[in-house]
Amino acid sequence: MADMDEFRDMFFVECDELLEVLATGLRQIEQPGFDVETVHAVFRAVHSVKGGAAAFGLTTLVTFAHRFETVLDLVRSDRLDVTPQIMALLHRCSDCLTDLVASARSGRDTDQAQVDGLMTELAALIDTETPEETAFEFTPISLDFDMPLSFDPVPPPASGLLVQMTPTFQLYRSGNDPMALLNALRKLGDADVHLDCDAVAMLEDWSPEQPALSWQVRLTGAASQPDVMSVFEFVEDCCALTVRPLTEDDLPAPTPEPAAAPADIAPAAQIVRDAPTSAPPRAVQQQDSAQAAPTIRVALDRVDRLMNMIGELVIKEAMLSQVIQTAGLHEQPDVVAGLDAIRQLASDIQESVMAIRAQPLKLVFQRMHRILREAADATGKPVRMITIGEQTEVDKTMIERLVEPLTHMIRNSVDHGLEDSVTRQRRGKPQEGTITLSAAHRSGRVQIEVSDDGGGINRAKVRQIAEDRGLIAPGANLSPAEIDQLLFLPGFSSKDEVSALSGRGVGLDVVRREIMNLGGRVMIQSTEGQGTTFSIALPLTLAVVEGMLIQLGDQTMVLPITAVQETLRPENTMLHGVGHGSQLLSNRGELIPIIDLCTSFGVTRPAEGPDTGVLIVVETDSRRRAAFRVDAIFDQRQVVIKSLEQNYGRVPGVSAATILGDGKIALIIDPEEILLSMSNDQGRRMAAMASNG
Structure with missing residues (x-):
């Protein structure tokens, strides 16, 4: 019985690969001048699913796959033209086949009405395209009576x-x-x-x-x-x-x-x-x-345990470094060389395990094509999707948790972002809208973007809705970026009617919450009449981060190295006062707002004064720049990420915590949230002065 369960599990793993081939092949068939081998690959994928399902007695799956492959056979034999209507049906059949495989795997009931409806549509194509028998016609032939009567007999052709x-x-x-x-x-x-x-x-x-x-x-x-x-x-x-x-x-x-x-x-x-x-x-x-490279299948929890052990190894390495420092052995060359070797080895092991856990975003992107088709059908808007960077890899734990945020963003782009065909035509745009889903590695993070070529954000409407619902005070002084951020407030919705996609007050706030739970950030960029882009920035891993250890009063904190641009001790001529005690840093012809982290976190500053210390110039994923004033910088190392919200609670300006070599807890700073906290009147004045030079 155990062997049969193992074979069944292997069948469903193979189904995932075959369904991916099917979905990818159908999209390629839609492109002009597609290769006929693509049709064969699609046919073989459905045929293989059917063959495996028959071995396990999955009757519904076998019956549907058989009729599906019959239509695909008509396509590959050029007896059925590939029209947009046919392709729409094939895509829906691909989605249904995916649902049937998922139902068989989980033991859930299938949507029999959906299956029966598609079976009827497929049967109509088969009946239409089945060639009828041609009527027998008698055609007289002429005989040459002058031909010789004797001739060499022709052997009958081989039969079989x-x-x-x-x-x-x-x-x-x-x-x-x-x-x-x-x-x-x-x-x-x-x-x-x-x-x-x-x-x-x-x-x-x-x-x-x-x-x-x-x-x-x-x-x-x-x-x-x-x-x-x-x-x-x-x-x-x-x-x-x-x-x-x-x-x-x-x-x-x-x-x-x-x-x-x-x-x-x-x-x-x-x-x-x-x-x-x-x-x-x-x-x-x-x-x-x-x-084919040899592979082995390992349970994910084993890899997770290995990753946790590596995190503990990093902590022990930091503790060992602290002990060596305390014992005065940090000047011994052999000790320092051995400690550096351990640190490098721990880093190499961590990177290797990260590579094992990493998976391409292709599977998530594949699912978004179905979400797009369903949203387009629900709204009646013709839409196509372009995907870029499907092979970009992220941590395995993020793959499934990205599905829901991206689903909301795709539906939002179709429902709110894209105009209807008549409006697009009036504005000189193609009737078919375009949504681009892209991913790439940037500055040690994963950047995912969802862009549409729609009408952009109607900020006047967004502001009015926020005021009517009491989300902001009437007449509040908000910048365009701050108005865009209102879309992420819980309960915000720009549609009054309830539909299959919108109007229930659940949407982009879910996106923001899920992305923040992954240690990431989501930003909006919009140009009226041209479209909107949602950008998601995610860490490469949820386990370890490269950080800069900084001193704030009597507290030690960690600043992620990915946000750091440069560090400097400013001269007095580089500092300019503005407003009520605020300062700007003049650096390479640019005025950068200075943020005192001691003030931000309520830490008592040493008696030397506010102009002492070190400035760290940071740039966040939203391209915001600022200079953080800290008391000292004393190390740069890998630190293990520990969730602060799960173990304590949410702290503004802090993304997580870590354990230092001396056993103390240090908070990991969130530069993006600190810069967002500047969105008050004083912060806007400093930003305006900086932009005006």
């Missing part, structure tokens, strides 16, 4: 099929027996079977992962190619298979019947599909083995 079958490792592993396939072929007609074992290696070089037996069957009788293919319907992807009409050169090979294939072969590493028939079977297998 030649079947070439080379099983791969996957066929044996899945419990199939070539003998059963050969017996099934014998039922179709007279079969002459020839076993080719020339490619089998000597015993000392033999490997169960590279089976090399091949069978050639000369089948005579009334059997057709579809009859033969039906024999291999569920193992077509497990062997290199060719079926063609017999020719005179195909001599029968009356050899003994093949022996049964070994049944105790170890699990396979991969499935060979559509191996080239012109190459020897062994050469094909060697080529595929060279292309």
